[in-house]
Amino acid sequence: MAQRVSYFEWMLQVLERAIKMDNLPYELYKVLSRPERVLTVSIPVRMDDGRLEVFEGYRVQYSSALGPYKGGIRFHPEVDLDTDKALALGMTLKNALNNLPYGGGKGAVKVDPKRLSKGELERLSRGYARAIAPLIGDQVDIPAPDVGTTPEIMAWMVDEYSRIRGYNVPGVFTAKPPELWGNPVREYSTGYGVVVAARAAAERYMGGLQGLRVSVHGFGNVGQYSALFAQRQGAKVVAVSDTSGTVYDPNGIDVELAMKVKAQTGKVINYPKGEKIYDPMASLFVDAEVLMPSAIENVITKDNASKVRAKLVVEGANGPTTPEAEAELYKRGSIVVPDISANAGGVVMSYLEWVENLQWYWWDEEETLKRLDAIMTSNVKRLIDRYESLKSTNPSATMRDAAFILALERVYRAMKARGWL
Ligand code: GLU
Secondary structure (H helix, E strand, O other): OOOOOOHHHHHHHHHHHHHHHOOOOHHHHHHHOOOOEEEEEEEEEEOOOOOEEEEEEEEEEEEOOOOOEEEEEEEEOOOOHHHHHHHHHHHHHHHHHOOOOOOEEEEEEEOOHHHOOHHHHHHHHHHHHHHHHHHOEOOOEEEEEOOOOOHHHHHHHHHHHHHHHOOOOHHHOOOOOHHHOOOOOHHHHHHHHHHHHHHHHHHHHOOOOOOOEEEEEOOOHHHHHHHHHHHHOOOEEEEEEEOOEEEEOOOOOOHHHHHHHHHHHOOHHHOOOOEEEOOHHHHHOOOOOEEEEOOOOOOEOOOOHHHOOOOEEEOOOOOOEOHHHHHHHHHOOOEEEOHHHHOOHHHHHHHHHHHHHHHOOOOOHHHHHHHHHHHHHHHHHHHHHHHHHHHHHOOOOOHHHHHHHHHHHHHHHHHHHHOOO
């Protein structure tokens, strides 16, 4: 059965619940249940065959209480304004939870990037950057990649924006390629952070990540590096999936080989070993202690949550678990490390890159990774501590409630200090 409540509506439900649970004023809900500003743009693109196509895009500037708006840009055929608002609210809370000096925002273009030629993709990316240029800036709103966008796209966008301004503005987009003011860590930072979060939770609840079986749903930027670093931490990756299907091997998947196959053929199902299951969702239900849903929102729903066997769900994607599904998982004794903590490695790394860019300075890969690891580890541990203390007074509290509460307290303090509330 289809999900009736939209992603934005269920984000608001969790928001309201956290505000009530923490006795924060309802005014905070009134302010945070709407974005500060929504920009809708249309982007005409000359296609290779001579036709003109006009794409629809958005930039949601959700909150600026803690600093410039910050969040990625999604290129996806099914994205709409509601989803973009949900993601922008999520960024507001993610940035707050992780102590970054940012508010939250998110952009999107309704397009299937896989169906565009490279030239078409570049024209669309530059067109989108031009369309949002009046409302962004390295002190105003700093986009980055999300599902369907890449460092190459960020390079086109930062070039376009810099041309408009008439001088180079490296800090206006993050996750750029290392050749153009990017940092090499950003490419794998989200997956790396997912594994830092999994490691901290596994140490607290399961005696460590070593030897645990891990399944990864989604094999894009986040899923691939989550699988790779999970394996490097001594876990056994038993299943990975993308839209082509699931590869399952109880003896362990060779993640580097799977990444090579994905790079060469575009489909993980072409991995030469293990069992092929022509169903991307199968990775959610295999026998594994840890599940990393790393594709997109709304995949673990009330209709399938009872089939999830993992004790630890670590959300690499934004919004993969619906609230009803999450309640079911907790009822069955599982714990969900929520997206705004588990996948924050990307934006934490974006922050480090931005700091480098603003100073025209750089740290090497080793130094950057050390900083990323330290920030992620302490943030996740702080969250687990808060979850444990919250649970002692609210037995039904989830780790997501604790994450929202930590984030909301910070946003609230900033709004109070500014005199907004
Ligand atoms: N799109 C990523 C996220 O959802 C990264 C955002 C960023 O680096 O600004 O967290």
